[in-house]
Amino acid sequence: MSHTLKAQNWMAEVSAGIASYNGDLTEQAISIKQIRPALGLGIRYNANYLFNFRAGFSYARLGANDRNNKDPELKLRNLNFQTNLFEFHAAAELNLMDPELFYGYPYLFAGAGLFYFNPYTRDDQGEKRFLQPLGTEGQGLSAYPDRKKYSLVQLCLPLGGGWRIRLKNNMEIMYELGYRVLITDYLDDVSRVYPSMELLAGERGDVAAALSYRKQGVPFMEEGEKRGNSKVKDSYFFSSIKLAVNIDGFKKIKNYRRH
Template sequence: MKFKKILISVTLFCLFSAASMAQVMEVGVNVGASGYMGDLNPKNPFDFSGAAFGAFVKGNLDPYWAIGIHYNYGKIKDNDATSSNPDFRSRNLNFSTPLNELSLQVDFNFLDYFAGAGGTKNFTPFIFAGVGGVLFNPRATYQGQEYELRYYKTEGKQYRNYALSIPYGAGVKFRISDHWALQTQLGYRTVHSDYLDDVGDKYPLADVYGRIDARHPLWINLSNPSQLPHNWNPGGQRGDYRKNDTYFFFHAGISYTFISDKCFTF
């Protein structure tokens, strides 16, 4: 909780500071798709697996620089059973999780793009980077039963359901009127956690089973759900050796710019 309060406080302070200097304020919404790279998808940087949407408030400091606060929601998932890798299929892990992200991002426009009226360019490619935080809660489904994996300590350790994220990416902006603009972008987030997918280290020395109750009547080995006896491997490697997962968004959106009485000065 302390991490989340600090992140929100710093983000709001930076945004309001930028807003006091900005000559043009911009608000927008976007929709698109989300995906992830990690222990169940180590190689494909375009493996989109869920819907995404978001909103932002941005202060345009001049035709090239902007700073804003962004909220994004997405859902990611993957399943070893559908993998082309036979070792992954025999491992038989799966997960899904919602992502709730709040971040502070800085845009740099490559062209002389005015977010309101009067710019010399009606479009520009741009890049962005920033800092933020993300909430997640991985779940797995076996034999029709869903389990919140974090509470079972499937690798014998507890991890937080929030983490620092570093967003970065690129896109294109199009001005369609004095106030309205369209944009599309692809952005990646490096996460200071290896547990978006509940997989990050080694198999525990003792198997971890899901609870048995009216809602969960079957015994499920959540740490090692492989159907193959030879996959029993206490202390062996369960995921890959990279220490950080990555998630990403592809967005298309629309924004409205509130133009101040004065234009940018140079």
């Protein structure tokens, strides 16, 4: 590897782009109505011409609304959510071309991470209501011992790829598309079936029942009615532009000052 590339062992990265959610409140995997802003910071170590290792922090807003669906049943369900999402992940990158020979080349990545989310909606008076404490599908109610409250910190598996271009000896620009495989189906607070509205109101209050069942003009039929699809987990993705700067020079200056 050339001296220039050897010197670029450590890179600091900043990214800006969009994020989108896919789950029980969407008919399509990608919809312009679900796109929200996303930002990120990270650090990368270029181990050799083939592999890089990185860690990063990302912020995104996610959300969806049944009113944007075309299916009459989904529109009638009338559920919606929003959440701020904070993610930390570590991943390995595979360069598909030799960076020493090409100024622009594709790469793939895979890793693991954790993310924090807290889905909320607004009631009929416009007041913000966080959904997890309400147990909208009967989580935590005495009548449903098998329905546990979901954790607001969950595992994600980042997968994706991008295209990297070296601008100067110490700078790079990238376009990256990343998909997150999740093990939870409650990113949107929707997964299984409706609980008894009487039991939910009795243990969690009328607000919980009103936000669990939001069909307008249609009386609640019975507990066990389908609310979501637990067979398919939720997911989200990032599409972003990233700028990377070599920081080996800063480390050398810092070490020089120490001596």
